[in-house]
Amino acid sequence: MINLGLPKSQKRYHTRKYVPTVVEIRNLEVGFHNSTLLFIENLQVKPGEVLAITGPSGIGKTSLLKTIAGLLKPVSGTVQVCGATIPQRPERGSIGYIPQKLGLVRHSSVWSNVMLGSRAGNSRATSREHAYSAIEAMGLIEKKNEPIKRLSGGQQRRVATARTLAQRPQLILADEFLSELDEETSERVVNSVLNYVRSSDVAMILVEHDVSRAREISDRLLVIDDGRLNPFITDTSIMEV
Amino acid sequence: MPEIDRELRELLVSVSVLLVGFWIALKLTSGLVWDWNGWSVIEPQSYPICEENRFLQFTCSTAWIGMIETIKIAILATFFGMILSLPMGLLSSRNLFPQYVTYPSRTIVSACRSLPSIIWAIIFVILVGLGPIAGIMAMTIYTVGYLGKMQYEAIEGMNNAPLEAANAMGLTKAEISLGVIIPETANHLIAQAIFMFEYNVRSGTVIGIVGAGGIGYYINLYLKFLQYDEVGAYLLIIFLVVMLIDLMSIYLRSFFTDDSDNTKPTWSGVLLPSRINVEKPLE
Numbered sequence: 001m002i003n004l005g006l007p008k009s010q011k012r013y014h015t016r017k018y019v020p021t022v023v024e025i026r027n028l029e030v031g032f033h034n035s036t037l038l039f040i041e042n043l044q045v046k047p048g049e050v051l052a053i054t055g056p057s058g059i060g061k062t063s064l065l066k067t068i069a070g071l072l073k074p075v076s077g078t079v080q081v082c083g084a085t086i087p088q089r090p091e092r093g094s095i096g097y098i099p100q101k102l103g104l105v106r107h108s109s110v111w112s113n114v115m116l117g118s119r120a121g122n123s124r125a126t127s128r129e130h131a132y133s134a135i136e137a138m139g140l141i142e143k144k145n146e147p148i149k150r151l152s153g154g155q156q157r158r159v160a161t162a163r164t165l166a167q168r169p170q171l172i173l174a175d176e177f178l179s180e181l182d183e184e185t186s187e188r189v190v191n192s193v194l195n196y197v198r199s200s201d202v203a204m205i206l207v208e209h210d211v212s213r214a215r216e217i218s219d220r221l222l223v224i225d226d227g228r229l230n231p232f233i234t235d236t237s238i239m240e241v
Numbered sequence: 242m243p244e245i246d247r248e249l250r251e252l253l254v255s256v257s258v259l260l261v262g263f264w265i266a267l268k269l270t271s272g273l274v275w276d277w278n279g280w281s282v283i284e285p286q287s288y289p290i291c292e293e294n295r296f297l298q299f300t301c302s303t304a305w306i307g308m309i310e311t312i313k314i315a316i317l318a319t320f321f322g323m324i325l326s327l328p329m330g331l332l333s334s335r336n337l338f339p340q341y342v343t344y345p346s347r348t349i350v351s352a353c354r355s356l357p358s359i360i361w362a363i364i365f366v367i368l369v370g371l372g373p374i375a376g377i378m379a380m381t382i383y384t385v386g387y388l389g390k391m392q393y394e395a396i397e398g399m400n401n402a403p404l405e406a407a408n409a410m411g412l413t414k415a416e417i418s419l420g421v422i423i424p425e426t427a428n429h430l431i432a433q434a435i436f437m438f439e440y441n442v443r444s445g446t447v448i449g450i451v452g453a454g455g456i457g458y459y460i461n462l463y464l465k466f467l468q469y470d471e472v473g474a475y476l477l478i479i480f481l482v483v484m485l486i487d488l489m490s491i492y493l494r495s496f497f498t499d500d501s502d503n504t505k506p507t508w509s510g511v512l513l514p515s516r517i518n519v520e521k522p523l524e
């Protein structure tokens with residue numbers, strides 16, 4: 001396994017303020033405007049923990065990730081991320097987000113995309129080094145200068161992961177980040193990400209459709225099951241398995 | 242013989258067809274079938290004396306001088322307009338900035354677009370006097386209005402995922418603009434700038450009428466003396482030049498489409514209306 005971590009003294013993460021709970025959610029209603037998709041009474045994610053969320057499509061898993069990332073305003077309730085209460089922004093580069101659609105700049109090269117993340121989370125001096133090691137960990141060194149639009153779906157997914165790893169965030173939010181990957185590549189990506197999460201005490205929340213895979217990767221698996229036909233009804237329950 | 246790609250070959254063929262067609266029409270109407278007075282506009286002016294060789298005598302004509310000035314005005318106006326409109330386009334994008342930034346910015350862009358370039362030309366002729374400087378300023382302002390709108394629409398229409406990822410990372414607006422938006426919409430921005438140049442050449446022929454430089458100045462002059470043959474000749478030359486620029490612009494823009502590997506125009510597509518032009522089956 002390729003070791004992503006630099007010596008602890010050089011890690012950007014360790015210069016950040018230590019928070020005992022990376023994500024803390026209380027009475028959160030997730031949704032758009034005043035229609036609620038999901039209700040979470042209490043949820044905490046600690047450093048070094050991997051939390052997987054699964055459930056039927058359209059139930060609000062992606063919206064929950066977006067709310068935690070500060071991209072979607074909560075209908076009600078409080079969300080604390082890396083010590084900041086949303087809508088307040090946490091420290092720059094604290095959150096690494098891999099959207100379902102990846103969010104890569106299609107016309108830019110692999111290097112430029114990964115550097116975007118690396119610059120967000122690291123100092124100017126270390127950003128190139130971190131970008132290089134993340135691209136190497138994802139096995140994309142040979143494609144470093146290729147534009148994203150010439151890469152396959154799986155390769156693009158690896159670039160998005162590399163961008164987040166290069167950023168050295170305190171919290172990783174990943175939305176179906178393993179889809180389109182073959183078994184071997186998927187294992188490589190998972191190992192690299194988990195290695196980083198464990199070695200740097202980073203929290204990770206991932207949305208995964210495949211329950212068995214989610215169970216394999218995560219420390220805690222949350223199954224969102226509304227049990228009703230209309231998913232817009234409040235009090236959607238979260239069950240801990 | 243080096244291999245020329247299909248699109249370039251078609252461009253060269255269509256440009257040659259246009260130029261040969263024009264040359265034949267010129268010969269037929271210069272005494273061969275009909276002796277038309279209009280072509281005096283491509284003869285060298287009597288003063289200053291033309292020092293070019295026999296084949297380049299036409300470069301001393303009013304049609305050539307006026308057309309080149311129009312093209313120069315269009316190039317500069319597009320260049321300055323692009324530089325000014327890009328920040329305006331970014332500031333007007335609702336997916337990037339809050340309403341208290343986008344509204345004033347959009348108002349400025351709309352104000353620039355609300356008057357046609359000929360009115361701007363009149364204003365600048367009054368402000369800075371007759372000549373191409375007034376033309377450049379007028380068309381720059383209009384370009385900001387027109388290009389700014391096209392740019393913010395392109396930016397707002399872009400895929401939201403890169404913006405979401407960048408916002409979650411905590412990148413600044415300047416970093417998002419330079420690192421995400423401009424590369425992601427570059428093809429649109431370049432294609433729009435080329436289109437704007439083509440548009441500016443066309444509208445640049447008009448602004449000369451109010452004294453803002455270019456070929457319009459000569460058209461206005463001959464109109465005043467009721468010499469309609471010469472005016473007709475200028476219009477034919479403008480038509481030819483605009484067609485040539487259209488062809489080149491479409492060819493250039495084809496390099497900046499999202500799937501530039503397989504989207505290139507055919508020359509028949511440029512010359513014929515879309516209903517008549519039937520696409521060739523894939524080889």
